[in-house]
Amino acid sequence: MAPSAMTDIASMQLPIYSKHPNKVNASVLHGPRDLRLEVRDIEEPGPGELQIAVRSTGICGSDVSYYKKFANGDLCACAPLSLGHESSGTVIALGTQVHGFKVGDRVALEVGVPCGQCGICRKGRYNLCKRMRFRSSAKSVPHYQGTLQERINHPANWCHKLPEHVSFEAAALLEPLSVAIHAINRASPAPGSTALVIGAGTVGLLTAAMARQSGCTSVTITDVDAGRVNYAVKKGFATHGFVVPQPSHTPSSNSSIFTNSGSSTPLEPGAMTPASLYPNTIHGQLVSAKNLASDILSLSKLPPNLQGDDEDEGVDVTFECTGKEACMHTSLYATRPGGKVVMVGMGTPIQTLPMSAAHLREVDILGIFRYANTYETGVRLLSAQGRGGVGFAFPDLDDMVTHKFKGLGAAKQAFELASKTADEDGNLVLKVVIEV
Amino acid sequence: MSATEVKASVLHAAGDLRIQVRPLPEPSADEVQIAVQATGLCGSDLHYFRHFRNGQIQVREPLTLGHESAGVVVAVPPTGSPFKVGDRVAIEVGLPCENCGFCREGRYNICRGMNFRSSAKAFPHAQGTLQERINHPARWCHKLPDSLTLEHGAIVEPLSVAMHAKDRSGIKQGSTVLVLGAGAVGLLCAAVCKVAGAKTVIIADILEDRVKFAVENGFADVPFTVPIVSPRPESIDDKLAYAQDVAEKLKALKVNGASEAIGEVAITFECTGVESCMQTAIYSTQPGGKVMIIGMGTPIQTLPISAASLKEVDLVGVFRYANTYRKVLDLLASGNPLLPDVQKIVTHRLKGLNGIPTAFDTAGKVKDEAGNLVIKVMVDMTE
Numbered sequence: 001m002a003p004s005a006m007t008d009i010a011s012m013q014l015p016i017y018s019k020h021p022n023k024v025n026a027s028v029l030h031g032p033r034d035l036r037l038e039v040r041d042i043e044e045p046g047p048g049e050l051q052i053a054v055r056s057t058g059i060c061g062s063d064v065s066y067y068k069k070f071a072n073g074d075l076c077a078c079a080p081l082s083l084g085h086e087s088s089g090t091v092i093a094l095g096t097q098v099h100g101f102k103v104g105d106r107v108a109l110e111v112g113v114p115c116g117q118c119g120i121c122r123k124g125r126y127n128l129c130k131r132m133r134f135r136s137s138a139k140s141v142p143h144y145q146g147t148l149q150e151r152i153n154h155p156a157n158w159c160h161k162l163p164e165h166v167s168f169e170a171a172a173l174l175e176p177l178s179v180a181i182h183a184i185n186r187a188s189p190a191p192g193s194t195a196l197v198i199g200a201g202t203v204g205l206l207t208a209a210m211a212r213q214s215g216c217t218s219v220t221i222t223d224v225d226a227g228r229v230n231y232a233v234k235k236g237f238a239t240h241g242f243v244v245p246q247p248s249h250t251p252s253s254n255s256s257i258f259t260n261s262g263s264s265t266p267l268e269p270g271a272m273t274p275a276s277l278y279p280n281t282i283h284g285q286l287v288s289a290k291n292l293a294s295d296i297l298s299l300s301k302l303p304p305n306l307q308g309d310d311e312d313e314g315v316d317v318t319f320e321c322t323g324k325e326a327c328m329h330t331s332l333y334a335t336r337p338g339g340k341v342v343m344v345g346m347g348t349p350i351q352t353l354p355m356s357a358a359h360l361r362e363v364d365i366l367g368i369f370r371y372a373n374t375y376e377t378g379v380r381l382l383s384a385q386g387r388g389g390v391g392f393a394f395p396d397l398d399d400m401v402t403h404k405f406k407g408l409g410a411a412k413q414a415f416e417l418a419s420k421t422a423d424e425d426g427n428l429v430l431k432v433v434i435e436v
Numbered sequence: 437m438s439a440t441e442v443k444a445s446v447l448h449a450a451g452d453l454r455i456q457v458r459p460l461p462e463p464s465a466d467e468v469q470i471a472v473q474a475t476g477l478c479g480s481d482l483h484y485f486r487h488f489r490n491g492q493i494q495v496r497e498p499l500t501l502g503h504e505s506a507g508v509v510v511a512v513p514p515t516g517s518p519f520k521v522g523d524r525v526a527i528e529v530g531l532p533c534e535n536c537g538f539c540r541e542g543r544y545n546i547c548r549g550m551n552f553r554s555s556a557k558a559f560p561h562a563q564g565t566l567q568e569r570i571n572h573p574a575r576w577c578h579k580l581p582d583s584l585t586l587e588h589g590a591i592v593e594p595l596s597v598a599m600h601a602k603d604r605s606g607i608k609q610g611s612t613v614l615v616l617g618a619g620a621v622g623l624l625c626a627a628v629c630k631v632a633g634a635k636t637v638i639i640a641d642i643l644e645d646r647v648k649f650a651v652e653n654g655f656a657d658v659p660f661t662v663p664i665v666s667p668r669p670e671s672i673d674d675k676l677a678y679a680q681d682v683a684e685k686l687k688a689l690k691v692n693g694a695s696e697a698i699g700e701v702a703i704t705f706e707c708t709g710v711e712s713c714m715q716t717a718i719y720s721t722q723p724g725g726k727v728m729i730i731g732m733g734t735p736i737q738t739l740p741i742s743a744a745s746l747k748e749v750d751l752v753g754v755f756r757y758a759n760t761y762r763k764v765l766d767l768l769a770s771g772n773p774l775l776p777d778v779q780k781i782v783t784h785r786l787k788g789l790n791g792i793p794t795a796f797d798t799a800g801k802v803k804d805e806a807g808n809l810v811i812k813v814m815v816d817m818t819e
Contacts, residue, residue: 073742120724128723128748186748282736313548328741337546338538349742350672355714356491356735359753362546362604367745 026149027411028080032070035412045095045153052107052154054147056168058086058401059418059432060176060202062346063136063146067415073346077138083411084148084434085111085136088162088171098156107159108171109147110178110375111135127182127372134370148411150436160375163383169404169433170397173206174378176431177397180206181378182371183344184214187317191215194300196334197238199321200228202400202431203345207319208238212392213381218300220315225421227428235395240299244292286354289329296334314339323347329354337361344368402430410434444567445792446498450488453796455789456498460569462511467571468519469511470527474590475565475815476504476782477799478620479732481554485796491735495556502566502815503529503554506580506589510569518574525577526589527565528761529553545600545758552756566792566815578761581769587814591624591778592764594812598624599764600757601728602632605703609633612698614686614720615656617707617731618646620781620812625705625730626656631767631774636691636698643802645809654776658689658698672738679712679740683719701725709733715740723747730754784813791815 026040045051063083065072091105101107114121114129121129132139136146145152162171180203189195195211197204200223211219221238223229229241297314314336320327321344328351331341341363358365381394403423405414411434417423418432439459446456463469481501483490509523519525532539532547539547550557554564563570580589598621607613613629615622618641626637639656641647647659662682669675688697700722706713709731717727718740727744729751744751767775784804786795792815798804799813 123724125724125748130723286736337548338541338543343741343745346746347742349740350676350738351741352736352738353741354735355729355737355739355751356732358751359729359732360755362543362753362755364753365744365751367742367748367750369746369748 024150049095051093052089054089056172057084082146084146086175087147178371178374180210181374193316196318204321293333325351442568470507472507474586475502500563502564504593505565524580526592545756596757596760601754602628611702614701614704622707679715
């Protein structure tokens with residue numbers, strides 16, 4: 001069971017009027033690390049809206065970035081902003097012109113509301129709508145407030161009903177799961193494909209699981225954190241795991257390799273490459289990346305008697321989930337000619353890349369920006385869990401929630417923890433959730 | 437019967453082209469012997485000629501260049517052939533292994549065992565087509581329709597690159613397209629997009645004469661001369677600012693008589709290989725669009741990659757072509773009114789093996805001594 005941190009602001013008196021229908025408590029960010037608990041007015045839900053009591057909100061990297069810097073990449077917040085966008089809750093009131101919902105319904109929130117009328121919305125890629133309003137993002141002005149509030153009014157069309165057995169936490173994870181589903185949709189790996197996932201955070205884990213779900217027979221996940229790689233393989237998110245040596249470590253520290261196939265092959269110790277002599281030049285970096293790609297690929301090689309001449313050409317698709325330039329290098333070298341590199345999530349905006357490795361081998365580079373038309377798929381996936389039978393069993397999402405905090409007043413501690421990969425006791429931090 | 441002797445143009449070192457005599461055996465059972473009649477020169481031929489290398493590929497033995505060719509069948513094996521003497525053929529010079537995974541899934545252009553005439557990648561090198569005669573597998577020769585000239589047959593090669601790029605782009609009827617680079621490949625990419633039903637094709641180049649040529653001859657609709665800044669931007673921030681500025685100017689372009697600017701395009705064909713053009717390509721393409729990477733240039737580039745990924749603008753590589761020769765020949769013979777007269781790209785013709793050094797010299801220039809545009813230089817080997 002995940003540890004639950006009781007807020008020590010329990011001693012602080014919550015305003016009595018938090019129970020008033022038109023006032024709610026909200027966690028509001030005013031500047032870097034300046035998170036305040038405030039009271040806000042809330043209207044009755046308007047036509048087409050539901051009023052949702054938010055029950056569970058996961059914290060993601062972009063929330064942490066806003067928390068620390070009041071900005072996310074180039075996007076700066078210009079007014080107080082409630083964070084949170086990975087949420088689920090209960091319907092407590094209905095606006096007019098709402099169909100298919102009743103008070104008490106448990107829903108997951110799809111917090112990006114596109115215009116629905118422009119060319120790109122009509123073509124089904126509403127994640128790219130230029131008039132998209134996404135809760136907790138500073139992109140639109142006035143900012144569309146995030147879900148770290150007791151209650152919000154949200155368009156019913158963007159709320160998704162949940163089956164009974166799906167917890168509020170798992171439902172909150174439908175948001176990062178949507179990113180993974182969208183990544184798989186865009187990559188559309190053929191059944192029997194091989195995949196590589198770089199980065200074993202929440203998005204990497206869910207992407208790896210989705211790759212398996214969609215029929216990839218081998219999914220290798222890599223990370224610099226051995227705990228995360230171990231978790232990924234043990235829980236079945238990936239079929240093979242590879243711990244990448246930290247750039248600051250000497251080459252003599254071995255990469256450890258985890259597979260659930262039962263055998264592990266230790267690397268040659270002390271392998272020095274010429275790149276280690278000049279690691280700071282782009283050429284040095286690329287040589288390192290090539291070597292790393294080769295090491296990673298050797299993990300999921302078929303047994304020698306089954307190997308064709310085509311071995312070591314690369315995986316069919318690589319999902320790059322860290323955003324780091326060096327990982328893009330590895331991705332390009334680890335992918336076979338005609339394959340795809342999928343850039344999941346926001347990363348380093350300007351990168352120096354070996355483009356000829358992509359161009360001359362027809363390795364396509366696909367970007368991912370959030371998701372479209374994924375929530376229903378996610379709900380179906382969660383509904384299918386526990387039905388048993390043969391085939392890949394999607395890992396338990398509740399298990400990914402490693403830390404829970406109770407109450408909006410605990411938000412600050414939640415954010416502080418979410419920016420780390422391990423807690424004070426050395427336990428893995430995967431997904432931090434705030435329960436209200 | 438003994439082998440004949442043929443004369444060939446052979447590169448021995450950078451700039452060192454010699455005419456040599458080589459033995460040529462009878463064509464084997466699956467080959468035909470072709471008298472090469474028309475050969476266009478391309479950027480990679482030029483690169484080998486100037487540097488004895490192409491990118492990271494080093495020439496390791498004397499090499500005949502040329503790969504954009506058409507000719508006449510002069511001998512067939514006695515056991516039989518799909519061709520007869522006198523047939524005119526376009527020559528598809530890339531010979532894949534036909535056995536590996538890529539070949540079997542129809543992407544033979546990325547076959548690891550590809551032997552491409554005039555490329556120094558494989559060893560021994562597959563000799564190019566700047567020779568009097570070659571033996572070539574019959575299955576990689578394509579009969580020319582009667583209405584097409586041998587020059588058309590030679591143009592099929594670069595037109596195949598354009599066709600393959602268009603296929604990989606998934607271009608839809610009514611799309612807006614941007615082509616960066618108005619050399620031969622850029623012009624041909626623009627042309628295939630028009631045929632595919634693009635509503636508007638913008639063509640951009642640093643040389644105004646090239647974009648004028650493109651629009652005047654029906655290859656594209658809207659010309660754009662890329663402004664050069666002096667001194668050149670040095671820091672990455674300055675470079676990206678320049679690329680963004682070019683993109684803004686492109687987005688502001690209007691089709692003749694229209695009131696609305698074209699805005700971001702659906703697909704950009706990057707035909708220069710220049711880093712700043714890749715950057716501009718990313719900025720100019722609409723969300724959900726594609727940048728087709730055709731121009732071979734700087735192998736390592738610094739790009740505003742999140743500007744692409746946050747818009748889901750995909751970067752799609754195009755390497756040569758596969759399964760294009762027949763449909764390109766059919767297109768050329770079809771009389772499709774949307775297709776411009778592609779033979780117009782042949783601006784200079786040199787005669788015979790002796791004309792080859794001048795051909796390379798000319799091909800290396802943007803304009804000839806008289807100030808005329810150099811687009812495609814053809815070596816004419818007809819008697």
